[in-house]
Amino acid sequence: MNGDLIVQNAPALLIAVPLLAAFSMPLVGRISRFARNLWAVLAMGFTAFFAAVLAYAVYTTGTVIYVFGAAAPHLAIPLDSGGIPVRIVFTVDAMGALMELIAAIVGLSVILYSLAGDSGRSRLESYYTLFLLMITAVFGMVSTGDLFNFFVFLEISALASSALVAYRIDHGRAVEAGIKYAILSTLGALLVLVAVGIFYGQYNFLNIAAIASRMQYTLLDEIALALLVGALAMKAGAVPMHFWTPDAYSMAPSSVTAMLVVTSQASLYGLFRVIFSLYNITLNASTVGWIIIVLGVLSMVVGVTMALPQKDVKRLMAYHAISQTGYMLLGVGVGIAVLNDPAALSAFGFTAMSGGIFHIFNHAMYKGLLFLTAGAIIHRVGHQDMNRMGGLGHTMPFTMVFFIIGALAIAGIPPFNGFASKLLIYESVFLFNPLLSIIAMVVSVLTLASFVKVFHSIFMGPRLPEYTEAEEVPLSMLVGMGILAAVVIVFGIFPEVVVNVLIEPAARALVDQGGYIAAVLGGA
Amino acid sequence: MALETALETGYGFWDPLVWILAVAIAAAVAYLIWRAGEEGYKRGTAQTEAFLSGNVQPEKGAIHVRAGNLYWGFLEALAQYYRRTVPVHTGVLNDYVLWFLGITALIIVIIGLMP
Amino acid sequence: MLYNVPLITVALLALIGLFTILTRRNLVKILLGLTVFESSVNLFLITLGYREGGIAPIYTGAPSPFMVMPTVQALTLTSIVIGVATSAMLLSFAIVIYRRYGTVDTEKIRRLRE
Numbered sequence: 001m002n003g004d005l006i007v008q009n010a011p012a013l014l015i016a017v018p019l020l021a022a023f024s025m026p027l028v029g030r031i032s033r034f035a036r037n038l039w040a041v042l043a044m045g046f047t048a049f050f051a052a053v054l055a056y057a058v059y060t061t062g063t064v065i066y067v068f069g070a071a072a073p074h075l076a077i078p079l080d081s082g083g084i085p086v087r088i089v090f091t092v093d094a095m096g097a098l099m100e101l102i103a104a105i106v107g108l109s110v111i112l113y114s115l116a117g118d119s120g121r122s123r124l125e126s127y128y129t130l131f132l133l134m135i136t137a138v139f140g141m142v143s144t145g146d147l148f149n150f151f152v153f154l155e156i157s158a159l160a161s162s163a164l165v166a167y168r169i170d171h172g173r174a175v176e177a178g179i180k181y182a183i184l185s186t187l188g189a190l191l192v193l194v195a196v197g198i199f200y201g202q203y204n205f206l207n208i209a210a211i212a213s214r215m216q217y218t219l220l221d222e223i224a225l226a227l228l229v230g231a232l233a234m235k236a237g238a239v240p241m242h243f244w245t246p247d248a249y250s251m252a253p254s255s256v257t258a259m260l261v262v263t264s265q266a267s268l269y270g271l272f273r274v275i276f277s278l279y280n281i282t283l284n285a286s287t288v289g290w291i292i293i294v295l296g297v298l299s300m301v302v303g304v305t306m307a308l309p310q311k312d313v314k315r316l317m318a319y320h321a322i323s324q325t326g327y328m329l330l331g332v333g334v335g336i337a338v339l340n341d342p343a344a345l346s347a348f349g350f351t352a353m354s355g356g357i358f359h360i361f362n363h364a365m366y367k368g369l370l371f372l373t374a375g376a377i378i379h380r381v382g383h384q385d386m387n388r389m390g391g392l393g394h395t396m397p398f399t400m401v402f403f404i405i406g407a408l409a410i411a412g413i414p415p416f417n418g419f420a421s422k423l424l425i426y427e428s429v430f431l432f433n434p435l436l437s438i439i440a441m442v443v444s445v446l447t448l449a450s451f452v453k454v455f456h457s458i459f460m461g462p463r464l465p466e467y468t469e470a471e472e473v474p475l476s477m478l479v480g481m482g483i484l485a486a487v488v489i490v491f492g493i494f495p496e497v498v499v500n501v502l503i504e505p506a507a508r509a510l511v512d513q514g515g516y517i518a519a520v521l522g523g524a
Numbered sequence: 525m526a527l528e529t530a531l532e533t534g535y536g537f538w539d540p541l542v543w544i545l546a547v548a549i550a551a552a553v554a555y556l557i558w559r560a561g562e563e564g565y566k567r568g569t570a571q572t573e574a575f576l577s578g579n580v581q582p583e584k585g586a587i588h589v590r591a592g593n594l595y596w597g598f599l600e601a602l603a604q605y606y607r608r609t610v611p612v613h614t615g616v617l618n619d620y621v622l623w624f625l626g627i628t629a630l631i632i633v634i635i636g637l638m639p
Numbered sequence: 640m641l642y643n644v645p646l647i648t649v650a651l652l653a654l655i656g657l658f659t660i661l662t663r664r665n666l667v668k669i670l671l672g673l674t675v676f677e678s679s680v681n682l683f684l685i686t687l688g689y690r691e692g693g694i695a696p697i698y699t700g701a702p703s704p705f706m707v708m709p710t711v712q713a714l715t716l717t718s719i720v721i722g723v724a725t726s727a728m729l730l731s732f733a734i735v736i737y738r739r740y741g742t743v744d745t746e747k748i749r750r751l752r753e
Contacts (some may be wrong), residue, residue, distance in 0.1 A: 047568060086708075090746050123567065148714055148717075152717060152721065155680070155721045155725070158719075158725075159724060159725060159728060162728070163728060163731075166732060167741070169735065171739055172584065172735060172736055172738075172739025172740050172750075173750050175735045175736050175739070175749060176736060176740075176748050176749075176750060176751055177751055178732055179617075179666070179729060179732040179733065180617055180620060181675060182728065182729055182732065183617065183621070183669065183670075183729065184587045184620060184621065184624060186673060186677075186725050186729075187621065187624065187625075187660070187673065187676070188624070188674060190677055190680050191628065192682050193684070193718060194680055194683065196714075197680070197683050197687055197711075199561050200687055200710070200711060200714075201687040206710065206714075219636065222632075222635045222636050223633065223635075223636065225634055225635060226628065226632040226634075226635045226636070227628065227632070228626030229631055229635075230624070230627060230632075231628070234627075234628075236625050240612075240623050240627060241623055241624045241627055243613060243619070243620045246613075246749040246751075247615075250751070251751065255679065284638055285637065287634065287635060288635065291631060291634060291635070302609065305602070305605065305606075305609065306609065306610075306613070307641070308598065308599065309593060309599050309606065309610075310753075311591060311592060372536040386590075386591035386592075387590045387591050388590075389591070390588040390590065391588065394681075414538075414540060414543050415540035415543055419538075420531055420538065420540070423531070423538050424531070427536065445567055449595070449598075450595075451638065453591060453594045453595060454591070456589070456591075456594065457588075457589070457590060457591035458591075459596065460588075461588030461589070462587055462588060465583075478637075490717050492540060493540050493541065493544070494540075495531040495538070496530055496531045496532070498619040499531060510699075608753050613752050613753050614749065614752060615748075615749030615750070615751055615752030615753075616663070616745050616746055616749055617666075617669065617745040617748070618660070618661055618663075618664065618669075618745055621660050621661060622661055625657065625661070
């Protein structure tokens with residue numbers, strides 16, 4: 001009975017718990033340091049628990065609807081409204097549930113990590129407040145079924161994350177990164193708002209399912225689609241709109257960077273949600289698919305080649321994040337390009353999409369892990385310049401092992417999880433267009449090459465005189481990294497189970513527009 | 525034949541457990557070869573020091589190949605490419621916005637024009 | 640023609656805002672341009688909410704039971720609130736940058752590049 005109540009209200013609790021904890025954080029922080037840390041961990045722990053409960057419910061019983069302010073949580077259409085969903089509806093299907101799992105796992109490990117990793121800084125209450133707001137925004141973006149609501153959460157995420165990017169100030173450089181990120185995301189969010197306005201002007205709805213059921217694909221819809229694709233691809237860091245990414249990722253505190261990756265992927269989720277759930281087959285599929293594919297290939301190639309000459313360890317990893325985003329765009333882009341062709345879709349399009357979506361999950365895990373290890377190194381060394389590092393493998397063995405796991409996973413070396421998703425992408429994209437697949441493999445090789453560089457210059461070599469007193473990082477940081485490393489390994493060893501249980505339902509939920517509409521509007 | 529743990533890719537399959545087994549066997553073989561090696565190794569004696577044609581070993585910091593020196597040849601070979609791409613990352617906010625709006629406008633044009 | 644005046648204003652304001660963001664090198668002016676663009680979007684939303692002969696949904700003394708849903712007005716209010724928060728944060732960033740760098744010229748605020 002009680003359990004039912006939790007499951008039913010899980011979508012609302014996901015937002016309410018971190019929001020409440022965020023705004024009470026300054027008060028709790030006044031009590032003591034311990035209380036503040038406990039409060040942050042509890043809030044994140046409960047949020048992750050609700051996310052897990054919700055994801056379990058979605059994967060076992062299908063799409064979960066939560067209607068704010070209604071008599072019953074699943075009453076999307078008020079009885080006296082004449083078939084119009086007037087309230088804010090949260091629609092969590094398998095794809096949303098997958099994103100929620102990602103946010104929960106990364107959020108939990110990052111909070112554990114930052115307990116020790118950021119303890120040296122002052123005024124940490126505001127840090128945790130902003131961090132929990134960021135978590136709220138990510139959960140909101142991936143579970144909302146309302147376009148305007150999506151815009152609001154997009155803005156919350158932009159505000160919270162750019163404030164966190166600028167958090168360290170760092171002689172003004174972090175603020176420089178923060179203001180660039182903030183201006184671009186504000187502009188992007190405003191374009192999303194214009195698109196929302198266009199939809200409202202045409203259909204008098206804000207609910208995604210309701211608009212989707214009446215979608216005409218007029219010229220105005222095409223403009224709205226282009227605005228949404230541009231803005232959300234920019235937020236996801238696709239080349240050539242990626243310029244903010246290295247700045248923001250390298251200047252943010254490392255724990256925040258791991259979460260910024262998740263925020264970018266929530267934008268990516270928004271992009272896919274718009275294309276699949278809002279437009280789907282009304283879409284000019286091959287044009288839009290090729291736009292996404294071209295963005296993806298550009299991101300892969302430019303990202304990895306820009307990463308090679310970098311000297312700042314986090315800037316290098318940031319370029320790799322761009323490059324990996326390219327894989328997701330490529331995989332799902334191929335799925336979009338063949339959306340109108342059921343034979344091709346079932347032959348390879350669906351596998352390519354599964355690969356892309358699996359890569360979203362894997363990327364969040366190993367990239368989060370890599371940024372956390374980078375943070376651990378910076379924590380001990382005190383700067384980010386790889387030219388001045390070396391020999392840290394002698395003193396930081398655990399960090400080194402975690403780094404190796406993350407680096408091999410991002411380079412797509414078996415048996416880590418990056419390999420499984422990249423394999424799905426290579427083989428299915430090869431059937432679509434062999435050249436794209438070959439580019440993807442070459443990019444993977446270059447990724448490995450540049451991580452060999454990072455590994456060699458940071459961990460290998462003799463024990464350097466300037467870092468003799470460097471030692472292993474505190475336990476809570478190791479636990480944070482350990483969670484992500486464990487996920488990377490387990491998902492690499494059992495990819496089939498993961499794909500069958502988690503990924504394919506998510507890909508199917510994206511493709512199945514009718515199911516999404518029926519879940520909200522009820523069988524119509 | 526695909527086992528229970530194998531990942532179907534639509535083209536073939538991939539089984540990490542078989543792969544791990546292969547790596548374990550390779551590691552065992554490598555261990556056997558290693559064990560057959562010389563045993564007279566003593567730590568902390570002159571035996572462990574690097575022999576550089578009788579020259580004095582340089583200081584610790586000088587031995588390590590730093591990050592900036594790795595892949596020098598690769599970067600040199602692609603200098604043409606980098607001469608074009610690196611300056612694009614100007615760091616000027618106006619350029620960032622221009623790229624964003626320009627690409628969005630391009631997407632509008634492409635989607636609008638394509639039938 | 641008369642109906643299109645608000646939409647023409649929207650387009651003009653949006654162009655002015657974007658032009659300012661793209662061409663000005665002063666960070667504060669860029670932020671002003673952003674605010675102008677934001678106002679244009681807000682005006683766009685409000686324009687969409689206009690229905691000819693519509694009645695505001697104030698139930699006491701409404702001449703007919705058919706009223707216009709105030710959705711866009713609510714959206715615009717939300718958007719304005721978000722805009723205020725964004726502007727406040729961006730301006731405070733600009734202050735910090737001015738203090739640390741001694742300039743608000745975007746051509747000079749480029750210590751992060753390549």
